[in-house]
Amino acid sequence: MDYDPMVMDDAEALGPVVKISQADSVRVKYELSNADIAFANSLRRVMLAEIPTIAIDLVEIEENSSVLADEFIAHRLGLIPLNAEGVESLLYGRDCDCDGFCEHCSVRLTLHAKCTGDENMHVFARDLVPTGERVNQVLGTPVLSDAEGLGPLILKLRPGQEIKLECIARKGIAKEHAKWAPSAAIGFEYDPHNKLHHLDLWYESDPKTEWPPSEYAAWEEPPQEGEPFDYDAVPNRFYFNVESAGNLSPDTIVSEGIKVLQQKLAGLIHELADEGGNSMNGDYNGPRSPEYGTGADGFGGYTTPFGNAGNQSSWGGAGGTTPYGTTPYGAGQSSWP
Amino acid sequence: MSRARSKKEESAEIESDIAMEEAPTSHQPEDEMSVDQNEDEDAGDVEDDEDEEEEEEEGQRVRLLPGSTPTAASFEFLNEGHTLGNALRYIIMRNPDVEFCAYAIPHPSEAKMNVRIQTFECTTAIQALEKGLRDLQELCDVVSEKFIDARQKFAENSS
Structure with missing residues (x-):
């Protein structure tokens, strides 16, 4: 060649x-x-x-007397980065045998805060406490990367207001929801x-x-x-x-x-x-498709889609007598098995 | 959970317009589970045929499209996109036995990716595809190795 x-x-x-x-x-x-x-x-x-990570996926709100709506808080909770170290040993919810969630496919976090003082209270990601069994001791812990170690602010409470909820964090990927982005x-x-001129830079006088x-x-x-x-x-x-x-x-x-x-x-x-041996070559094999034998595809020149009578295998074997002999690439004898 | 349940029951007694059934099944109290399970089983029997069909579709993520010949074939990948398509196209095109390779996503709202491979007589399209997948895997190995090496060197130099 x-x-x-x-x-x-x-x-x-x-x-x-x-x-x-x-x-x-x-x-x-x-x-x-x-x-x-x-x-x-x-x-x-x-x-x-x-890349799989872990993020809050289910929130059960028991008490919410803050000014923010339940679903608003739930959305904010979902976006809080959680430590995903060792997430590979956590199962996806859909792969787990449990009904709903369990310690093999989720991490449970709780948040309970009540403003008892005279001033407004800030509730941070730090206040989210992982509870129950975990795959390892860091998986699912909120990421606290600021100097004070507070983490992102979730909401503020006026004196007397209370928030009490339970979260289920699950494994997932960012293709499903951006909260799982690493x-x-x-x-x-x-x-x-x-x-390479891949960019066409806009300019006033000189780019x-x-x-x-x-x-x-x-x-x-x-x-x-x-x-x-x-x-x-x-x-x-x-x-x-x-x-x-x-x-x-x-x-x-x-x-x-x-x-x-x-x-x-x-x-x-x-x-x-x-599947190389069966369904790939069998069910979806080109010559067996209804339109293939009609000659409409431009090859023409033969009457049955399977080539000459007696040649049972549509994958050739009899060399030049198969329909493939007429392909523009063919020298007649196909060299493949 | 028991804590949550008692709280809910209390509130349900006080405010009868809050329906307990609205909670997702996973959050329903356990004593209702036996009823739920029975319902699930019944529903499962009816839907068995449908499930099997779905499984078959999900099980096979790559298929040969009709109209393919051994040296000129189109493949359809389910749940793949540009991430795999473009890299695979490139690596298959690098194979000197391959005459032509291209990929397309026929419709953006269908999670399908098509790859067309045309080879010379010395190989088949399926072999070329498999070689492409293996070559790409090797490339990944090399880049992964190089990255880890570079990261270690960087850590040594900076310390």
Whole structure:
């Protein structure tokens, strides 16, 4: 076969490269190079929406004399980041044998506050207390990342007002509801000088002076004066900025993201291996579809969809006598089993 | 929960317009459970056929679309999107035995993703798909490894 293998320069032969420029408990900034934009974007999407975490999903309000409506408070509770360390040992609610929820698929939190003083009282995420059995001692605890260790403000109470409720936190992913998002934000950037012209920058008189340079502009060679546009160029260096919401560490978000992507692939490979022999080739086989034998698809030239009489297998076997012999690619003999 | 129940019962006695049945089944007091279960079982018998059909549909997440030939096939993936589609398209296209590969999401409100693969005679579309999935898995392994290495080096340098 006359085929020109894809051009591979030396750098590409090395494979993907990761370079970290900043990493702490809140964010990790890294550069992924020698990778394709398709893969980089898959990684971004999976980190954004498909990493399992834990969030409050059910709220039973026993007493609420605050000024906020029950459902308003329930929504606020759902958005509070909970520590998701060890969430992999928690079951999804739908996979659990229990009726509703149990300690294998949920974490129970309670909140009880009454304003007994003369001044308004603030109720913080700190006041949400995990109760009952848990998979481990940190899973489901509200994230308290501020200096005072209070966590987000849930509501305020006037003297005499009371709030008493019980929450069920469940495992989930951000594709279902954004409250399960592990990342506060993911920065994704490439081509800081816009050499590829993927961006059409709006400007008054000169885009160079009106648009501030990216923080990665110094990392890449600026375009030369009068440089011709390289229409073969593809993005190659991707700058990620993964910011955690506190429920998972930024490093964990990246590792988990890749893991989720791999699990997705493993599931499909497994299914392909399982069903490759029967339903894939049987039920949905092209030649058995009603429209295939009509000649309407342009192949024509034969009367039965299964080729010559006696040739029971629609997958060939008799070589050139099958309908496949007439395909534009065919030399007649198909080389596949 | 017992605490919650007694509170509710009290309030129900006082204000008869609050219906206990409105609470979700999971929050109903346990003594009602036996009744609930019976109802569930009865309902289950009737819906058995429907359930089986649904399971079959959910069980198979990838299928070959009609009109496919061994070297030119379209696959339909359920519950997949651009996350898998674009990366898979890229990695399959890198395979020198593949003549053409593209993906599409025919309609945004259907959770379906289609992949078209056309190969040269030396392989089949199904083999190319499987190779693509494995290659992508390998790529993930490499990137994961590189990230962990880079993170360790960064921690060593900064300390």
